[in-house]
Amino acid sequence: MENILIEKSENIALVTINRPTKLNALNKATIEELHEGFKMLNNDTDVKVIIVTGSGEKAFVAGADISEFANFSVEEGGKLAAKGQEVLFDFVQNLSTPVIAAVNGFALGGGLELAMACHFRVASDNAKMGLPEVTLGVIPGYGGTQRLAQLVGKGRAMEMIMTAGMVDASTALNYGLVNHVVPQNELVDFAKGIASKITKNSSVAIAKAIESVNANYTDGVNGYEVEIKNFGACFGTEDFKEGTTAFLEKRKANFPGK
Template sequence: MNFENILVDKEEQIAIITINRPTKLNALNKATIEELHQALKALENDKSVRVIILTGSGEKAFVAGADISEFASFNSSEGSQLAAKGQELLFDYVQNLGKPVIAAVNGFALGGGLELAMASDFRVASTNAKMGLPEVTLGVIPGYGGTQRLPQLIGKGRAMEMIMTASMIDAETAKNYGLVNHVVEQENLLSFTKDLAKKIANNSPTAIAKAIKSINANFKDGVNGFHEEIKSFGECFATEDFKEGTTAFLEKRKANFKGL
């Protein structure tokens, strides 16, 4: 896959997508969002890939927001369409992907950058990471899911404060809030995240996909997460991975999952 704004590398069962616009601090424009969608779609269909890592090029920024120059002159209708299309192509797409997505947050994750990280299944941050949703300083609100996912992750009160003050928080504060799972030194960020990805890749891809679906169900209006869990649990029994996992356990050997 050849792209203008992102890089895609595969190492065994792990794919690493690097947002590569260093002169713009990896800001998200329409073209980058479209490229990310195409890359994620291809990787979802690639049976050799079991885990996806999202990161930004360089040490300064994961993604330092959206490309403001693209929408500064938009009217109300255009603004709504921008948010709807972005959520469909990227942010909701990432959250509902059948493969785990880990955000390796290096440096600034602001606005759309933090929203992209929050759409991922979980986050690992470098010690120099700074996170925030500064949209109100521009006269708008977060439009790529920020007002919904941030309260889910850190609670309503803290989310209200972060969004209304437009303040940034550092990596340790983000960890204390539950916004990131781990904080590591910048030079260890990718290796640490890859180690986590390898642990995930060793497990059943079919079971992991159903776990993602079941967990997400709890955050969807009108969906009973417990019912989704029961349904997905039962479906696991019809998979080859279940047969392999239980057989390997009884035979006291390591399971060789095929994702079937």
Template sequence: MDFENVLIEQHTNLAIVTVNRPKKLNALNTQTIKELHTAFKRLDENTEIKVIIVTGSGEKAFVAGADIKEFSDFTVEEGTELARKGQELLFDFVQNLGTPVIAAVNGFALGGGLELAMAAHFRVASSNAKMGLPEVSLGVIPGYGGTQRLSQLVGKGKAMEMIMTANMISAEEAKDWGLVNYVVEQIDLLPLCKKLAGKITNNSSVAIAAAIKSVNANYTNCVNGYSVEIENFGLSFGTNDFKEGTTAFLEKRKPNFE
């Protein structure tokens, strides 16, 4: 896969997707969003890949926001379409991906960068990470799902504070608020993400995809998350992974999931 702004490394069952625009602090533009969509789509379709880690190139930034030059003169209609397409192509797409996505937040994760990290299934941050949604300081609001996912992760009050003040928070604050799961030194960031990925790959990918769908259902308007869980729980009984997992348990051995 050859891209201009995205790098992909594959290590057996693991893929690392790196946003590679270091001179722009890995800011998201339309092309990068399209490339990321294609990368995630192809990796999700690759049955060898069990986990995807997304990160940014260099040590300064995960993704330091959107490329403001690209939309500074947009009309209302163009701005609306920008948000709609972006959410559809990347942010909602990543959130609903059947393959687990871990965000390795190495440095600044601002605006669209934090929105990308929040779209991942969970987040690990380096100790130098700074996170925030500064959009209101530009006279706009988060448009790639930030107003929704931030409140889901940290609660309404904290989300309102972050959005309205446009302040950045530290990695430790993000951990205290539930925005990230772990904080480590930058040198340990990818090793920890790989370790967590290794634990995930030991389990049933079929069951994990169903769990992702069930968890996400709770945050979808007019959808009963409990009903989706019941349905996916029942469907699990018809999978080969269920047969292998339960058989391995009864035989007191490790399961060999296909």
């Protein structure tokens, strides 16, 4: 891995996008490495939560690497968006392991799209977020037009996309784009604190919850039916047996993750 760093500790994995000279911009190689990294961590039974952040103090991810696609044709542009959504953005959203975005500094274009694909977001107090693609004569192509509207509402999403403006951390918090805002030097530790709480719960149930929540945003899928199916499936797991037994015995559960 040339563009990302992975650290694991106490059932938590920290993925750091490490292209500081490019403000951690997403080029093709970085997208592929992130896919492989997330795939590997999702298959690691010791990893219960993944946190993704950017190296340095200036940027989470400052956007996509424009030089890679400036001369693309219509067909090539469509394939770029489709491939990116498949291997990274949709992939992260549908990962069974929870993914928290720790947004430090700039999260623009593909950077904000990556943060929005994560299951939720925390931000540093110096964070700036936006989708500036229309200044290049293009639109957000990695799910930005869809996820931003889902998170902040149609009107605010339209304004952010049309003006190409950035919002600061406090505005993002007010919009519901991020869950928490903390000083930059506390960001990763704060995210790890939330992750630690998640690790104490049933990873099997959490995976089913992720699938059920995402179903509400999938065309042609009845989220309530998915919830019913997944609720029932939980009853056949070892985690359910341990969780209910621990409750009745008035002790903390020790979930096997099965």
